[in-house]
Amino acid sequence: MAETNRRQIIFVCKKIIDLFPRSSFEKDPFRVLIATILSQRTKDENTDKASKKLFESFPDVYSLSMAKPSQIYDLIKASGMYRQKAERIIKVSQIIVEKFNGKIPANLHDLLSLPGVGRKTANIVLYHCFCQPALAVDTHVHRISNRLGFVKTKTPEQTEEGLKKIIPEKFWGPINGAMVEFGKKVCLPRKPKCQECPVNKYCEYFNSIKFSENGKN
DNA sequence: AAAACGGGGGC
DNA sequence: GCCCCAGTTTT
Numbered sequence: 218m219a220e221t222n223r224r225q226i227i228f229v230c231k232k233i234i235d236l237f238p239r240s241s242f243e244k245d246p247f248r249v250l251i252a253t254i255l256s257q258r259t260k261d262e263n264t265d266k267a268s269k270k271l272f273e274s275f276p277d278v279y280s281l282s283m284a285k286p287s288q289i290y291d292l293i294k295a296s297g298m299y300r301q302k303a304e305r306i307i308k309v310s311q312i313i314v315e316k317f318n319g320k321i322p323a324n325l326h327d328l329l330s331l332p333g334v335g336r337k338t339a340n341i342v343l344y345h346c347f348c349q350p351a352l353a354v355d356t357h358v359h360r361i362s363n364r365l366g367f368v369k370t371k372t373p374e375q376t377e378e379g380l381k382k383i384i385p386e387k388f389w390g391p392i393n394g395a396m397v398e399f400g401k402k403v404c405l406p407r408k409p410k411c412q413e414c415p416v417n418k419y420c421e422y423f424n425s426i427k428f429s430e431n432g433k434n
Numbered sequence: 435a436a437a438a439c440g441g442g443g444g445c
Numbered sequence: 446g447c448c449c450c451a452g453t454t455t456t
Contacts, residue, residue, distance in 0.1 A: 239451095257452045263442060264450095297440040297450085305453090335453050355451045397451050406449075 226367050226383055229419045230392050236415055237402065239394030246321035246346040247278045247313075251306050253341050254333045255296040267296035278319055282310035305333030323347040344390035352377060352389035357400030364404065366421025 243249055248268070255271075256264040270292040275281040286303040293299050293306075309331045313321060321342065322328055328339035340353035354362075354377040362368050368379035384392060403410050409422075417423040 253451075254453095256450090258440085258450055259452095260442070260450050295441065297442075298438090298452095299440075301439055301454090333453065337452060341451065353451070356449095357451070393451080400451095 223383055225419060226365075227385070227388070229365065229367075229416050230384060230388055232416055233399050234388065234391045234395040237395045237398035239391075239398055244346060246323075246342065248272060249345050250309070250321055250334075250338075250342050251281070253338045254306055254309070255293060255302055257302075257333075257338065258298070259296045263295040263297065267293040267299075278310045278313050278321075281307060282314045284310075302333065308332050309334070321346065323349070340393070344393065348390075350386040350389040352381060352384075352393055354380065354393075355397070356406075357404075358393060358396045360406060361396050361400055361404050364409070364420065364422040365416070 243252065251271070252264060252268040255267050271281075271289060274292060275284055275289070284307050286300065286307060289303050289307075290299055293302060296302060312331060313319060317327065323343070323346070325339055325343065328334050328342060329336070337353040337355055340351035343349040344351040352358075354373040356373070358380075359370070359373040359376045362376050362380060363370060367383065368376050370376045370379055380392075381389070400406075403414050411417050411420070411423045411426075414420065414423065
């Protein structure tokens with residue numbers, strides 16, 4: 218890839234990071250981990266409701282490790298897939314108490330050994346709690362990277378590989394979070410708001426449709 | 435590679 | 446009513 222192209226991609230990334238900071242409040246690794254598992258395939262509002270209720274009754278890893286699934290169904294129901302998630306977060310808590318001395322592991326290998334924790338969840342925890350370079354390509358990052366023209370890929374895994382070659386490590390965490398915000402507010406899956414997009418002049422998709430339509434959507 | 439888990443909100 | 450949501454696990 219041409220160096221000018223790479224420089225432009227990094228420039229656009231910085232711009233997105235600037236304009237769409239991820240609002241991160243919670244830093245307690247236990248709460249971030251559990252809330253992130255609850256957030257899988259679930260809207261933020263529902264995740265927030267569920268995790269808030271859950272932590273009122275089970276505020277730490279020790280109390281949750283002793284819970285029974287049926288005790289927390291109603292607490293986390295709003296997050297969907299609640300029977301599965303209930304079993305997983307209790308099991309996760311038990312493993313952390315028994316194998317990791319009550320501390321959430323700060324490395325990818327150990328995180329991935331936990332039930333319900335895959336690459337995306339693990340990387341979110343690594344970035345938010347432990348400030349590690351972590352790029353977890355989800356549907357937002359995959360869609361946006363292709364739309365802007367950063368990569369031309371079929372799967373999120375291919376996108377992850379491509380982005381890691383282009384973008385310096387220090388931006389991996391921030392760009393991941395920023396693209397999620399950007400994807401929710403502007404670069405929507407079906408009807409992206411290209412007219413009000415702050416990086417549309419660098420966007421391959423926008424530039425390809427700009428002259429074929431007359432400013433609709 | 436595809437199915438299954440799942441309630442809540444947007445359209 | 447149908448589709449989507451910072452996915453992961455099982456078949």
